[in-house]
Amino acid sequence: MQSSGKGFSRLLFSAAGILIVLVLVVAVNVLSSAVNTRADLTEENLYTLSGGTRAIVKGLDLPVAVRFYFSRDLAQMPMFLKNYAARVRDVLREYEVKAPGKIKVQELNPTPDSDAEDAANLDGVYGQMLGDGEQLYLGLALSCLDETVTLPFLNPQDESLLEYQITRAIYRVSHPEKRVLGVLSSLPIMGTPPNMMMMQQGMDARGQDPWYIMSELKRDFDVRELTAEVETIDADIDILLLVHPKEPTDKLLYALDQFVLRGGRLIACLDPLSFIEMYSQRQSPMQPPGPNSSTLGRLLDTWGVQFAADKVVVDLKYQTEWQERGQRRRDPMIVGLGKEAFAGDDPSTSQLETALLAYAGAFTGQGAEGLTRTVLLSSSGDAHLIDGFEARMPVNQIVGKLEAEGSRRALAIRLAGTFKTAFPDGAPGTSPSQPAGDGDKPADGTDTPAADADTPADGTDKKPEGGKPAGDSLKSGKGMVVLIADTDFLHDAFCIERMQVFGQTIVRASSDNIALISNLVEQLSGDENLLSVRSRGVKSRPFVKVQDMKAAAETRYQKQIDGLETELNEAVNKLRELRQAKSPDQRSVLTPEQEETIAGIQRKKAQTAKDLKEVRKEFRRDIDALETRLKLVNIGLVPLLVAAGGVAVAILNRRRMAGK
Incomplete structure (x- = not known):
C-alpha cells in the first residue's frame, strides 16, 4: 500500500512538473515575441550590425527614409523568399x-494596380515575373532630401552582403558628393568601342563592355580615365588606380612620382604575365603581339621594393581548376587563395x-628608409617562382621541374610613410624610360635632400591651381602606395558569376576580388567605416588539410606520371621511326624482325598507357577517400559525441536510481 502511494505521488509530481514546463515555455515565447530579442550565434556575427554601420548611422545629420517593397500576399511565393524577406525585415x-x-523604415506591399506598385516603379524597383505570371517585388529604396538609391532586387544568395549594401546606400544618399578616382590602364578595363575597320571587312568588330569592377567603383566614385601620355596627375584626383603599365x-x-609625393594615394596592379592579355592575343590574330608584363622601374627601386617582371608564382597548395578550350584542368599558376593568405590584422x-589570381608575380624587399611595408596578400608556403616563358609550358612539365620545397611569397603589399623622389634632378625630358639607377643620384653620390625649399617641413604639399606642386618638383612627401602583383584578378572571369533569376540577370561574387580592390580604394579614400562593413564577404571554409595533402600527392604522383608519359612518347617515336625506316624496295612489306619489334613496342605502348591510367586513377581515389573520411568526421563526429554523452548520462541516472 505504501509503495503504491509513493508511485502515485511520483506520477502526480511528474505531471505537475511537465505542466509547469509547458506554461514556462508558452510564457517565454509570448514575452520574446513582444520584446523582439535576437541572439546571433554565427561565428562571424553575420546578423549583428557591425561597428562601421553603427558609426555611419550615428553620424547622420538628416533622416533617411527606407522603403521596403515586398509582395507578401503572393499565393505562389517561394518559401525561401518569404524567409529571406523576414530576415531583411529584422535587419x-x-x-x-x-x-x-x-x-525610418516603411514596408509596402505592391499589389497589382496599387499606389504601392506605382511607388515601387517610380523608385526603380520593378517586379520579377514568377511562373504563374504574378509579379514579385523584393527591393529597397532609400532617400535623403533629393537623393535616392535603389536596390532593385535583394538576392538571397548575397545575404552575407546585405548589411554592406544597405549601409553603402545610406552613406551614398547622405553623402551625395563623390571623390575622384583616376584610372590608367593598358588593358580594356573601361571597355572598347567597335572596330570600324574590322566591321568593313565583315569580321566581328563588336566593342567590349567595361569590366564589372568599374561599374562597382562608379557607384561610389567619380571615375576619370587617364592615358599613358599624361605628364601631370590633376590636383582633384584623390586616388589613382594604375593597371598593367x-x-x-x-x-x-615622373607624374606618378609627384602624385605620390603630394599626398596622392596610388594602387598599382603589375603583372609578370597578363593571362587575359595573352588570351586576347590568341583570339585576335590581327592584334600585334607585345610584352605581357608590366612594372614601375625606378619607382620601385627608390621605394625599396623589387618585382621581377619575368617571374611567375606557382602555388601547389592553392592551384585551381580552370576550364580552357572545353577542358577542365588544374593549374598551379591560377591560384585560389584562402583566408590564411590575407593579412588578418589589416x-x-x-x-x-x-x-x-592568375599568373601572378611576387614582391621582395622591406621598403626604403622612412617607409613601412605591410604584406596584405601572400601565397602558401609551397609557392615557387618560374620564368615567364616556362609558364607557357604544359603544367606537368612545370611541376616536374620544381624544387622540393617552396616558400611564402608576397602578392600584395602596402607602403606608407615618407617617400623620396625617383627624379632628384627634376622632371625628365622626352627620352624613353631609363633603367632604374641612371641619374637617380647627384654626381657626388650623396643622397638627395629631404625636401626642397618650397616643400613644407611637415611633408605636406602645396597645390597651386593647375595641380602642379610648388617649385619645380617635390623631393619628398608623405603618401601611401598599394602594390598588387597581378592584373587578371580584376577581370570578370575571376570576380563574378552571372545567373538568371526570374528572367533577370543577377551578378554574384565568385571570389572576394572585387571586395579586395574596393576595400583598398575605400581605405585609401579615408572612409574606414564602410570598409569594416564591406569585409563581410564571401564565406568559404575549405579543407585546408585536404589542400596540403593534394599538393603533396600531386608532387609525388606527378613524377611517376611524367616517367610513364616519357616512356609512352619514346615508344610512339620509335614506332614512327621504324615504319619510316623501310628501304625503297620493301614497299609495304616489313621483315619479320621489324614486325616483331613493332609488335613489342605496341605492347609496351598499351601497357604504359594502362599503367598511366591506373596511376591517375589511384591518385584520384586517394584524394576522394581522404575527402570522404574528413566529411564523415566533420558531419558525424558531433552527433556521435552527443549520442554517447546521452547514453552515458542515462546509464549514470539508472545506476543512481537503482542505488536508492
Missing part, C-alpha cells in the same frame, strides 16, 4: 533601433576569405 529593424529618428615612359613615372583584408 532593417536593427537599423531603426541603432539610429532612432534617423532611420607596360613600358612606362619617364614622363609617366581592416582592408581581415575578413576577406577568397581571392583568385
Whole structure:
C-alpha cells in the first residue's frame, strides 16, 4: 500500500512538473515575441550590425527614409523568399533601433494596380515575373532630401552582403558628393568601342563592355580615365588606380612620382604575365603581339621594393581548376587563395576569405628608409617562382621541374610613410624610360635632400591651381602606395558569376576580388567605416588539410606520371621511326624482325598507357577517400559525441536510481 502511494505521488509530481514546463515555455515565447530579442550565434556575427554601420548611422545629420517593397500576399511565393524577406525585415529593424529618428523604415506591399506598385516603379524597383505570371517585388529604396538609391532586387544568395549594401546606400544618399578616382590602364578595363575597320571587312568588330569592377567603383566614385601620355596627375584626383603599365615612359613615372609625393594615394596592379592579355592575343590574330608584363622601374627601386617582371608564382597548395578550350584542368599558376593568405590584422583584408589570381608575380624587399611595408596578400608556403616563358609550358612539365620545397611569397603589399623622389634632378625630358639607377643620384653620390625649399617641413604639399606642386618638383612627401602583383584578378572571369533569376540577370561574387580592390580604394579614400562593413564577404571554409595533402600527392604522383608519359612518347617515336625506316624496295612489306619489334613496342605502348591510367586513377581515389573520411568526421563526429554523452548520462541516472 505504501509503495503504491509513493508511485502515485511520483506520477502526480511528474505531471505537475511537465505542466509547469509547458506554461514556462508558452510564457517565454509570448514575452520574446513582444520584446523582439535576437541572439546571433554565427561565428562571424553575420546578423549583428557591425561597428562601421553603427558609426555611419550615428553620424547622420538628416533622416533617411527606407522603403521596403515586398509582395507578401503572393499565393505562389517561394518559401525561401518569404524567409529571406523576414530576415531583411529584422535587419532593417536593427537599423531603426541603432539610429532612432534617423532611420525610418516603411514596408509596402505592391499589389497589382496599387499606389504601392506605382511607388515601387517610380523608385526603380520593378517586379520579377514568377511562373504563374504574378509579379514579385523584393527591393529597397532609400532617400535623403533629393537623393535616392535603389536596390532593385535583394538576392538571397548575397545575404552575407546585405548589411554592406544597405549601409553603402545610406552613406551614398547622405553623402551625395563623390571623390575622384583616376584610372590608367593598358588593358580594356573601361571597355572598347567597335572596330570600324574590322566591321568593313565583315569580321566581328563588336566593342567590349567595361569590366564589372568599374561599374562597382562608379557607384561610389567619380571615375576619370587617364592615358599613358599624361605628364601631370590633376590636383582633384584623390586616388589613382594604375593597371598593367607596360613600358612606362619617364614622363609617366615622373607624374606618378609627384602624385605620390603630394599626398596622392596610388594602387598599382603589375603583372609578370597578363593571362587575359595573352588570351586576347590568341583570339585576335590581327592584334600585334607585345610584352605581357608590366612594372614601375625606378619607382620601385627608390621605394625599396623589387618585382621581377619575368617571374611567375606557382602555388601547389592553392592551384585551381580552370576550364580552357572545353577542358577542365588544374593549374598551379591560377591560384585560389584562402583566408590564411590575407593579412588578418589589416581592416582592408581581415575578413576577406577568397581571392583568385592568375599568373601572378611576387614582391621582395622591406621598403626604403622612412617607409613601412605591410604584406596584405601572400601565397602558401609551397609557392615557387618560374620564368615567364616556362609558364607557357604544359603544367606537368612545370611541376616536374620544381624544387622540393617552396616558400611564402608576397602578392600584395602596402607602403606608407615618407617617400623620396625617383627624379632628384627634376622632371625628365622626352627620352624613353631609363633603367632604374641612371641619374637617380647627384654626381657626388650623396643622397638627395629631404625636401626642397618650397616643400613644407611637415611633408605636406602645396597645390597651386593647375595641380602642379610648388617649385619645380617635390623631393619628398608623405603618401601611401598599394602594390598588387597581378592584373587578371580584376577581370570578370575571376570576380563574378552571372545567373538568371526570374528572367533577370543577377551578378554574384565568385571570389572576394572585387571586395579586395574596393576595400583598398575605400581605405585609401579615408572612409574606414564602410570598409569594416564591406569585409563581410564571401564565406568559404575549405579543407585546408585536404589542400596540403593534394599538393603533396600531386608532387609525388606527378613524377611517376611524367616517367610513364616519357616512356609512352619514346615508344610512339620509335614506332614512327621504324615504319619510316623501310628501304625503297620493301614497299609495304616489313621483315619479320621489324614486325616483331613493332609488335613489342605496341605492347609496351598499351601497357604504359594502362599503367598511366591506373596511376591517375589511384591518385584520384586517394584524394576522394581522404575527402570522404574528413566529411564523415566533420558531419558525424558531433552527433556521435552527443549520442554517447546521452547514453552515458542515462546509464549514470539508472545506476543512481537503482542505488536508492
